[in-house]
Amino acid sequence: MAHQDRRDDDVTVRAADRPGDLGWTVMAHGELYDRQFGWNTDFEALVARIVADYAADHDPSAEAAWIAEADGERIGCVFLVRGDDPEAAKLRILLVTPDARGRGVGTRLVEECLAFARKAGYRRVVLWTNDVLVSARRIYQAAGFILTAEEPHHSFGHDLVGQTWTLRL
Template sequence: MTALRRPTANVTLRPADRPGDLGWVVMAHGEVYDQQFGWNTDFEALVAKIVAEYAAGRDPSREAGWIAEVDGERAGCVFLVAGDDPDTAKLRILLVTPGARGHGLGTRLVEECLAFARRSGYRRVVLWTNDVLVSARHIYQAAGFSLTDQAPHHSFGHDLVGQTWSLQL
């Protein structure tokens, strides 16, 4: 990944609707989580499944994805998809590449996601993550999410603690 941390960087958020965006989301997750946590391709496969389901059956009035760019280069993403009931949305696959951290991209992506959820009429947003993702957890807590459940699991080649977080809108 290219180092993108510059004080004069041009930071933008845009819809994840350009050719290559969805593939980049899968690739970036696979590479970053391997480099940072040693996670295997099972994680990349999970992200690919989430992205494929989004691409194949997205309701544009209730589901969206965003790409963060720094100086015109993809540097982060987040998706909001319909949950199991009509009042609940799921925040999925938040990522900011290591070289782009420090610009507030994660916070901006989550804020955009939550604003869309409110405009779309959702009453609640949930997400699933792992406790080792400390920076993401801080973003979720700052946005008002509360931890509702956690459980150990073995996934992506590691023993992890999965967490479910929820936010009432």
């Protein structure tokens, strides 16, 4: 059952540091984006690369990942990793499961990312998304991100419009 427009105190946001967290992140993205948008396994491969790079060589003082849980089940995730510019972090692979949407989970995950980015000394957070991800874009806009670039591309089996959003901290 979906919950609409309410924050739930029974949702826990924690570090993505338990066995299965990283694998769940890849699996959930692959399954949900296929179901919702018909995206092919190229998208799952992209997420797997992001997760593998994080798992193999992340600096805990500058990079982190979180899992949202409710009733002992994973319902969301987000990663914050170093950007190409040392002053900029990248917010990556935000996901909230369909049953958990509308409960403030995505907002809480983004807030956790931004708090960490500030504490780590970043001056900006940048993210790349696609215009079809309307709910995620609303979360980014509410957090103060500004659209800084748009470009059509063909990825994941579809014609899409990629977007870069930036937040100055």
